[in-house]
Amino acid sequence: MSSDDDIFSRLSPRSRTLAGLVLAMSNLMVVLDLTIANVSVPHIAGNLGISPDQGTWIITSYAVAEAICVPLTGWLAQRFGVVRMFTMAMIGFGLFSVLCGLSSTLGMLVACRIGQGICGGPIMPMSQTLLMRIFPPEMRGRAMGMWAMTTLMGPALGPIVGGYISDNWSWHWIFFINLPIAVLCIFAAQALLKPVETETANVPIDKMGLFLLVFWIGCLQIMLDIGRDHDWFADPIIVALALLAVIGFVAFVIWELTEEHPVVDLRVFRHVGFSSGLFTMALCFGAYFASIVVIPQWLQMSMGYTATLAGIVTAMTAMAALFTAPIAGYMISRVDVRLMISGAVAWIGIMSLVRAHWTSGVDFGTMIIPQFVQGFALPFFFIPLTTLTLGSVLPSETASAAGLQNFVRTMATAIATSLVLTSWGDSQRVSRNDMADVLQPEQTQSLLSSLGFSSEQARQTISNLVEQEAIVMAVDHVFFMSAMILFAAAVIVWIAPKPRGNVDTSAAH
Structure with a gap:
């Protein structure tokens, strides 16, 4: 029996189906969170006493944090095991979702959305990796089809769910509703996916590459977010951020092209x-x-x-x-x-x-x-x-x-x-x-x-x-x-x- 056959035999057909549904649900939750806040920005801005322009930091902070964390997924999975990392990411996502809902200032909400994005970033690729791991080749097409449907449903449901909750409950609940889904996914992952855990290895991480990645993207996004409030390049702060972003990007490209184990393979x-x-x-x-x-x-x-x-x-x-x-x-x-x-x-x-x-x-x-x-x-x-x-x-x-x-x-x-x-x-x-x-x-x-x-x-x-x-x-x-x-x-x-x-x-x- 091949090692792949051995993996597939560890789960019963029922367990495999349940695990597939849980992984699809986890992906739906993360994709949903990218758009669920969009229609709620006017509600959040009004409640926190900020301008709608500032309210959009809630969207960009989540997207940027998620983008930065995605390249780390492979290293995290190799270092700690894909099931363990998936579970830890879900715990972090659920925790930061609650903190987002409890936020009373823009600073706290943006910080918690960054935490949400960092934890949510690896969930999408790891849910896909686990689907490929638990389903045999002849069933993968259907499994990936179900996963892809959740990727399309997220942007469809996000604005409707976010709008309904903001109108009828309060914007805080667009974050609180993640908690029961996260808890369900955590317990289901522990109960169903433990047998298909991957082997771990002490692989090196490109620390300098990661630092440069966070640095140049951080400078660029802060410049874009606060630029319109500071009259763009008429403000020395915006000029400084733009220069730092360019220098950081050039250094990042040079480093990643010469590094043996790059965090992003350019x-x-x-x-x-x-x-x-x-x-x-x-x-x-x-x-x-x-x-x-x-x-x-x-x-x-x-x-x-x-x-x-x-x-x-x-x-x-x-x-x-x-x-x-x-x-x-x-x-x-x-x-x-x-x-x-x-x-x-x-x-x-x-x-x-x-x-x-x-x-x-x-x-x-x-x-x-x-x-x-x-x-x-x-x-x-x-x-x-x-x-x-x-x-x-x-x-x-x-x-x-x-x-x-x-x-x-x-x-x-x-x-x-x-x-x-x-x-x-x-x-x-x-x-x-x-x-x-x-x-x-x-x-x-x-x-x-x-x-x-x-x-x-x-x-x-x-x-x-x-x-x-x-x-x-x-x-x-x-x-x-x-x-x-x-x-x-x-x-x-x-x-x-x-x-x-x-x-x-x-x-x-």
């Missing part, structure tokens, strides 16, 4: 297919995530929507993706993946152009349609792009390439959040000033006065109207810029050579 970038595919992924995820951040905030702050309704509009894209994911999986071995990616990205870009014509009078149904139609293209971009990038590297480099792919994807969402909100704010100011230059408020004021408004009420009404229109024009600007980026990404993907067949995508996460 050598895989020598493959043109991997590099162009990863660049395409970063652009697409950044542009796609722009709408996930902007739409719920605009609908709640300017359009008078509840968090629940804003969440439903946001989630429609991921809902549609659930229908077409099986078709994309079926077509992947029959169609050139570059054609699938290019077509899907262009499709998403066209839907961004449609949304760039929204007005302050747009209704719920009009917003739902492009959101839903856009979603059909998501699996035709995400699934083939994974095949393209992993199919461009050597089989021995697949794990490193998959880890780097997840790192770049998560960082793209964090950086895009900061850049989009800056662009949105700047565009609002420009639109407001442009309207103020051409307005003729005297006529409107006299009309309002004849309707019984006082001069102060009339001025305030005009100001509110200008503000509302400036915000929606800024939203349209964000969608237009997203569309241009997506169209560029649809072309860039053709730089990649056609990938080889039979790609092992099991290491992707």
